[in-house]
Amino acid sequence: MILTGLFDVMTRLIRVPEDGGATFWMPPQGSTIAGEVDWLFNFILGISVVFFVLIVAVMMVFVVKYRRREGRETASPSPSNNTLLEITWMAISIMLVVIIFFFGFKSYLNISTPPANAYEIQVAGQKWDWSFTYPNGYVDQDLHVPADRPVELVMTSVDVIHSFYVPAFRVKMDVVPGRFTKTWFEATMPGEYDIFCAEYCGTGHSDMSAMVIVHTSGEFGPWLEKASNFLLTMTPEEGGRKLYEIRGCQQCHSVDGGPRTGPTFFKMFGKEETLADGSIITVDEAYIRESVLEPNAKVVAGFEPVMPTYQGRLRDDEIAALTAYMRSLDGKMGEE
Numbered sequence: 001m002i003l004t005g006l007f008d009v010m011t012r013l014i015r016v017p018e019d020g021g022a023t024f025w026m027p028p029q030g031s032t033i034a035g036e037v038d039w040l041f042n043f044i045l046g047i048s049v050v051f052f053v054l055i056v057a058v059m060m061v062f063v064v065k066y067r068r069r070e071g072r073e074t075a076s077p078s079p080s081n082n083t084l085l086e087i088t089w090m091a092i093s094i095m096l097v098v099i100i101f102f103f104g105f106k107s108y109l110n111i112s113t114p115p116a117n118a119y120e121i122q123v124a125g126q127k128w129d130w131s132f133t134y135p136n137g138y139v140d141q142d143l144h145v146p147a148d149r150p151v152e153l154v155m156t157s158v159d160v161i162h163s164f165y166v167p168a169f170r171v172k173m174d175v176v177p178g179r180f181t182k183t184w185f186e187a188t189m190p191g192e193y194d195i196f197c198a199e200y201c202g203t204g205h206s207d208m209s210a211m212v213i214v215h216t217s218g219e220f221g222p223w224l225e226k227a228s229n230f231l232l233t234m235t236p237e238e239g240g241r242k243l244y245e246i247r248g249c250q251q252c253h254s255v256d257g258g259p260r261t262g263p264t265f266f267k268m269f270g271k272e273e274t275l276a277d278g279s280i281i282t283v284d285e286a287y288i289r290e291s292v293l294e295p296n297a298k299v300v301a302g303f304e305p306v307m308p309t310y311q312g313r314l315r316d317d318e319i320a321a322l323t324a325y326m327r328s329l330d331g332k333m334g335e336e
């Protein structure tokens with residue numbers, strides 16, 4: 001306890017009080033568990049420092065005291081053992097290790113068991129960004145959370161192993177393809193904090209960052225409401241483009257004429273399309289709407305019927321925005 005007391009004094013010396021408990025070497029303590037994680041870290045660091053100093057000091061003294069000198073050619077035999085000394089140092093080491101285990105295990109259990117009333121957000125990692133899906137289906141590239149409410153993250157990866165890391169929350173958890181991992185936190189201070197990927201995942205690894213934005217609990221609801229209705233604040237083309245990127249169309253449809261799993265959207269609007277049954281239709285609003293809601297009603301010749309239905313997943317105004325975006329891909333960019 002003297003050790004931690006000493007260490008507390010040391011850390012307080014370099015603490016920046018207005019920055020939420022940040023110190024010279026620690027980010028702010030932005031979550032409820034940050035304090036206990038830091039405490040244990042400092043405790044282990046304190047023990048290491050004390051023993052390091054003790055061992056090095058004793059070593060130096062012995063080096064000088066028992067150095068080779070004139071007339072002291074042979075060492076005198078040393079006593080074989082000192083039972084009391086040996087039992088003492090073993091007892092002290094065991095005690096320290098058990099204390100560390102006790103607090104470490106306690107925090108570990110705490111960190112790995114989300115409270116039952118936690119707000120759940122789905123996280124997907126992919127090369128090289130994060131996407132966060134809210135209970136209402138809204139998808140964002142940054143993580144927005146309410147303060148003072150436990151938030152549970154259910155995470156998976158689309159490609160390789162990533163690791164979700166928020167230093168300010170002292171939260172780090174692997175994100176693994178084909179598996180769901182969970183972690184949780186309760187943010188205590190509104191503000192913005194960094195998210196990093198902490199598992200080397202290829203060329204863009206260092207770019208794989210995002211922000212956690214902690215809203216006051218009253219602000220979070222209105223934020224989600226407004227963000228989910230981003231169409232209201234954008235032109236239909238912009239909104240459609242955003243939907244194209246975040247709702248998965250991009251994975252199968254290009255906008256530059258190149259082939260993917262599905263036909264390109266480039267110059268698609270107004271064109272004559274040959275269907276698998278040989279008939280020919282013109283791509284218009286009604287056909288696009290049908291293609292999105294009932295993809296298998298009319299299948300384009302040369303493609304597999306693999307498009308998932310967006311029935312119940314895209315509202316009418318969203319389909320209208322997507323249509324506006326497709327219409328704008330007429331190859332006359334910048335002319336209007």
Ligand SMILES: [Cu+2]
Nearest residue numbers: 162197201208
């Ligand atoms: Cu990564």
